[in-house]
Amino acid sequence: MTNVRAAIIPVTPFQQNCTLLWCEKTKKAAVIDPGGDLERIRDAIAQSGVTVEKILLTHGHIDHAAGAAELRDELGVTIEGPHEADDFLLQRLPEQGQAYGIPARAVTPDRWLQEGDTVSIGELTLDVLHCPGHSPGSVVMVSKSERFALVGDVLFQGSVGRVDLPGGDGKALIKSIKDKLLPLGDDIAFICGHGPMSTIGQERQSNPFLQGDGLI
Known part of the structure; x- marks a missing residue:
């Protein structure tokens, strides 16, 4: 990975890996999955010296x-993603927040993402894969040139995403992983939504x- 840099910022009581991802050439950045603890995210942006151009x-x-x-x-930036199938979750964020003690506002992205779309961060281009199972609208973003992916809660080191939440589907999740993630190549490194990074090859084995x- 020569032109991509990332800072992982654990947020919320769930220790979710909010990620600040940027293009080293342009110092343009995206914040991926800002689940809360915005002060920590602001500090990471300031320390990295990057310009955030979007939220993913x-x-x-x-x-x-x-x-x-x-x-x-x-x-003053735009939000891109996830797939529109998760709109019902985004509209329920305030009630989810009350249940878990996390301040939240409902949100509608400026751009929904679909299979085959691309997302740009500076000179980086990420290909979008729609990977339902953990949630109906989960997406994975892959830089084929940098051999790197953001997989959210689809796949973890040694585990996979929960399927017991609204819209979860165990068979769909495994199909997403086997049909869309494993073929990307064993050398693809990924940041997941919780826990340490891994590679496709490590998880395949x-x-x-x-x-x-x-089957799960």
Whole structure:
């Protein structure tokens, strides 16, 4: 990864990996999944010396999207993603927030993302994959040139996303991973929504949810 840099900012009681991702050449950045604790996110932006040009959402759960509306207003940027199938989650953010004690506003992205779309950050281009299962509208963003991906809560080191939340579907999740993520190549490194980074190859070999029929 020569032209992409990332700072991971754990936010909310769920320790969600909010990610500040930027193009090293242009210092243009995106904030991915600002779930809360906006002061931490502001500090990371200041320390990195980058210019945020957009907010990206991988899906609509509270720990990923609760701070998106407020941060959009503060920074004067647009929100891109997730897929429109998660609109019902984004509109329910205030009630989700009350349940978990996380301040949240409902949010409608400026641009919904679909399979085959691309997202730009400076000179970086990320390809969009629609990967339902954890939520109906989950998306994964991949830089094929930099061999890097943002996978949200679709795939983790040694695990996969929960499927017991509204709209979750275990069979759809495994199909998304096997049909769309594994073919990307074993050398693809990824940042997930919680926990440490990993690679597609490591998960192909050792993730217990991806062995055999991969039924969960």
